Amino acid sequence: MWQCLRHFLRPRTPLLLTPGPLSTSPYVRAKMRVDYPSRDATFSALTTRIITDVRALVNGNDKTVVALLPGSGTYAIEAMLRSSVATNDHVLIIDNGAYGARIADIAAQAQLAHTRQKHDPYVSLDLSAIEEALKSNKAITHIAMTYCETSSGMLNPYESVLQLGCRYGKTLLVDAMSAFGALPLSLPRGTHAGRLVIAASANKCLEGAPGLAFVIANPQALQATSTSLSLDVQAQYAFMQKTQQFRFTPPVQVVAACAEALRRHKAEGGVDARHKRYQKNAHILIDGMQNLGFATVLQDKDLSPIIVSFHRPPALDFQAFYHALWKRGFAIYPGKLLDIDSFRVGCIGHVFPRDMHRFLRAVKASRKALAKKP
Ligand SMILES: Cc1ncc(COP(=O)(O)O)c(C=O)c1O
Incomplete structure (x- = not known):
């Protein structure tokens, strides 16, 4: 019985800010x-x-x-x-x-x-x-x-x-x-x-x-x-x-x-509405991350509302940061371009502005927790 129930219960997985696969409704x-x-x-x-x-x-x-x-x-x-x-x-x-x-x-x-x-x-x-x-x-x-x-x-x-x-x-x-x-x-x-x-x-x-x-x-x-x-x-x-x-x-x-x-x-309202929601997610993300000291890899005019690359600050260990965010309910992606040390955060999926605000709080808490570690 328990086996059967466990089978149908959804495991607690983090919100995927990893555009593809991403969080679905x-x-x-x-x-x-x-x-x-x-x-x-x-x-x-x-x-x-x-x-x-x-x-x-x-x-x-x-x-x-x-x-x-x-x-x-x-x-x-x-x-x-x-x-x-x-x-x-x-x-x-x-x-x-x-x-x-x-x-x-x-x-x-x-x-x-x-x-x-x-x-x-x-x-x-x-x-x-x-x-x-x-x-x-x-x-x-x-x-x-x-x-x-x-x-x-x-x-x-x-x-x-x-x-x-x-x-x-x-x-x-x-x-x-x-x-x-x-x-x-x-x-x-x-x-x-x-x-x-x-x-x-x-x-x-x-x-x-x-x-x-x-x-x-x-x-x-x-x-x-x-x-x-x-x-x-x-x-x-x-x-x-x-x-x-x-x-x-x-x-x-x-x-x-x-x-x-x-x-x-x-x-939801088709392409326009989805674009607007993702754009809002991206604005909250970019402003919030910049306030926390993270710089975007691209210039503002080239940024998409889909995914944003941020420079990894030298003192921040990506694996530790990744796991700290995971513990707080979020999955992000490492950088994919090889010549710059970066990480990527997606704005798409069943993800809303309130999730982006929660993510920013998780980033702040994760950095604080990692700074305390010897
Ligand atoms: C622009 C673009 N092209 C191709 C792909 C490859 O898609 P898949 O990994 O589903 O084969 C991706 C995946 O993220 C993508 O973003």
């Missing part, structure tokens, strides 16, 4: 308690609803391709590259952090012709360098970049790069993993309709569970023959359109959680 988690038969109409209705809701988020229409892929966000990025870049195409990859670098790794592994353009991860993207590359390398057909570079928290000027791409007749492949659902994203219309492909996942700003990713585009952008069987965007989408089913075993509980997360996203 109990309503989203509750949807994962049910075993759904994946070939049944009730489950098909969930996937159909997800496709409709995701289309609405990008201003799409009933022709917009939304391929649902089991897996983490990286699977969607790989599917996007392998399904939209043909053998005679060439991708300009903007690398200003660990996730930009990952796009280049995927392109290399898939043997796609590409140019990796490195940018300083700590200052805004140099748009003139991107334009210069487009002018000088006529082979380029696609540009690939991250929207929010989560490894630093840098908000990249995705809209400006999209416009640049449209002007030069190139297609933008955007890794919108940590932006989708909270930052504006809209599929172009008219002559530019095929100029954008989006990779996203359920477990970031949509506040769903990890294990479901999306590739979203107008059909004109997906003309290449995929070089992957399981990550074939067109095949996955065509099969689902025909049968209302996944080609391979879907993560049924995660899909159900995603449908609920999208419902709650809409009820």
Whole structure:
């Protein structure tokens, strides 16, 4: 009996200020308690609803391709590259952090012709360098970049790069993993309709569970023959359109959680409302941390409302700080960029301004406790 009860009781885990996986609402988690038969109409209705809701988020229409892929966000990025870049195409990859670098790794592994353009991860993207590359390398057909570079928290000027791409007749492949659902994203219309492909996942700003990713585009952008069987965007989408089913075993509980997360996203007020909440979280966090003596790694104009990197003060041992915060109910991330000693705090998930105020009190208490230790 006790074993059974213990099984259903949720262990006390800290609030995750680690953007992906992140803290989800109990309503989203509750949807994962049910075993759904994946070939049944009730489950098909969930996937159909997800496709409709995701289309609405990008201003799409009933022709917009939304391929649902089991897996983490990286699977969607790989599917996007392998399904939209043909053998005679060439991708300009903007690398200003660990996730930009990952796009280049995927392109290399898939043997796609590409140019990796490195940018300083700590200052805004140099748009003139991107334009210069487009002018000088006529082979380029696609540009690939991250929207929010989560490894630093840098908000990249995705809209400006999209416009640049449209002007030069190139297609933008955007890794919108940590932006989708909270930052504006809209599929172009008219002559530019095929100029954008989006990779996203359920477990970031949509506040769903990890294990479901999306590739979203107008059909004109997906003309290449995929070089992957399981990550074939067109095949996955065509099969689902025909049968209302996944080609391979879907993560049924995660899909159900995603449908609920999208419902709650809409009820909250959509992208604008979510953006506002995260922005408020970020303001409280940044002001409070600065008052406690922590400096942000990026300049104010480059900060995103998604995740913020702070310099680690030399006297602060990160592991000890991490454990002190964990004991007080919060999980944070270490820095991901290797040349600066930093740590990162996320502002997204089922996280509210009151949580940020609590976090700041925990930071203050943790520092005090660590200062007392011999
Ligand atoms: C911008 C960005 N791209 C890619 C990824 C990789 O996603 P995953 O770890 O779900 O594969 C992440 C994860 O945080 C991300 O933030």
